[in-house]
Amino acid sequence: GAVVSQHPSWVICKSGTSVKIECRSLDFQATTMFWYRQFPKQSLMLMATSNEGSKATYEQGVEKDKFLINHASLTLSTLTVTSAHPEDSSFYICSARDPSGASGEKLFFGSGTQLSVL
Amino acid sequence: AQSVTQLDSHVSVSEGTPVLLRCNYSSSYSPSLFWYVQHPNKGLQLLLKYTSAATLVKGINGFEAEFKKSETSFHLTKPSAHMSDAAEYFCVVSYYSSNTGKLIFGQGTTLQVKP
Numbered sequence: 302g303a304v305v306s307q308h309p310s311w312v313i314c315k316s317g318t319s320v321k322i323e324c325r326s327l328d329f330q331a332t333t334m335f336w337y338r339q340f341p342k343q344s345l346m347l348m349a350t351s352n353e354g355s356k357a358t359y360e361q362g363v364e365k366d367k368f369l370i371n372h373a374s375l376t377l378s379t380l381t382v383t384s385a386h387p388e389d390s391s392f393y394i395c396s397a398r399d400p401s402g403a404s405g406e407k408l409f410f411g412s413g414t415q416l417s418v419l
Numbered sequence: 420a421q422s423v424t425q426l427d428s429h430v431s432v433s434e435g436t437p438v439l440l441r442c443n444y445s446s447s448y449s450p451s452l453f454w455y456v457q458h459p460n461k462g463l464q465l466l467l468k469y470t471s472a473a474t475l476v477k478g479i480n481g482f483e484a485e486f487k488k489s490e491t492s493f494h495l496t497k498p499s500a501h502m503s504d505a506a507e508y509f510c511v512v513s514y515y516s517s518n519t520g521k522l523i524f525g526q527g528t529t530l531q532v533k534p
Contacts, residue, residue, distance in 0.1 A: 305462070335521075344509065344524040345463075394463065410455075410463035 304328060305397045307411025314385055315419055322380045322414045324395035330375035331397035336368075339392040339413075348393075351378045385418040392416075421446045423512045425525035433533050438482075438497040440528045442510030445491060451513035452493045453522070454484055458506045466508075469493060480504070505532045 304327040314320050324334055332353050337345040349370050350358045357370035367389075369381040378397075382389050394413040426441040444450055454466040467478025474486045484495045493510060510525040 307462070310460070337524075342527075344526045345522075346524070347521060350521070396463075408465075412460065412462040 305331075305395065305409045305411040307395055307414055309414060310412060311415040311417070313417045313419065316386055317384055320382045320385055320416060322382075322393055322395075322416075324378045324380070324397065324411050326376045326397040326399070326409070329397075329399040329401065331378075332375060332400055333398040334372060334378040335396045335398075336370060336378075336380050337394045337396070339394065341392075345394065348380075382416065385416070387418045390416055390418045421448070421450065421512050421523055423510050423523055423525040425508075425510050425528050427528050428526065429529045429531065431531040431533060432500045434502055435499050438495070438500045438504065438530065440495040440508050440510075440530065442484075442493045442495065442525060443491050444493060444510070444512045446512060452484075452486060453511040453513070454478065454482070454493075454495050455509045455511055456506050457509065457527075463509070466495070500530075500532045502532050502534065505530055 306325045306327055308323045312320055334351040336348045338348050339345045347360050348363045348368060351370045351372040353372045353375050359365045367383055369383060372378040392413050392415050395411045397409055399407050423444045430440060432438055449471055452469040455463045456466050457463050466482050467476045467484055469476050469486045477483045482495055482497045484493050486493050508528045508530055511522045513522055
């Protein structure tokens with residue numbers, strides 16, 4: 302099946318710094334990617350929809366200036382957590398949509414990034 | 420409005436015994452429903468999906484789920500649990516047609532399998 306690579310798998314940073322998370326579709330072109338956030342013992346919440354070549358669409362309550370999303374190519378979307386604070390510590394996971402459905406399933410998830418802000 | 424509720428936050432079974440993970444949904448539309456599994460340090464993996472075809476859906480690793488519109492349920496079952504089934508399971512409903520990223524996740528159910 303199709304593979305989505307997410308990097309890094311975990312990151313620790315100091316408060317006030319910025320962290321970039323990458324999401325790559327390895328064997329298909331993803332016109333749309335999605336970013337989710339998961340707090341401990343809670344469910345995943347959709348943060349934003351990333352469309353190649355256009356601005357991301359953010360869900361209500363998600364600060365777009367805080368969580369910068371760039372989808373510059375058909376295989377790469379990045380999420381940058383700017384000026385991170387301890388409350389941003391969370392598990393971030395991306396998914397990518399394969400519009401061709403060549404693999405039989407259209408939505409694939411990365412393995413996630415655990416962000417810890419000190 | 421669409422929502423999904425997983426009725427048990429934690430389920431513990433013995434190896435070889437049946438598994439039942441419960442899920443109820445509410446949706447204004449004909450829903451697409453999914454079950455995903457999340458193993459530690461791994462990405463979400465699709466177990467199965469319902470998209471208005473057969474109401475009994477068979478997935479990977481021996482799991483299956485039955486869509487019951489009258490009960491607004493989509494419970495996940497497996498006849499015999501394996502140790503490798505221990506993981507977090509999410510019931511998911513889709514906003515629109517199947518396989519869009521606008522998914523609503525349930526709270527998750529942790530499945531523990533005892534030897």
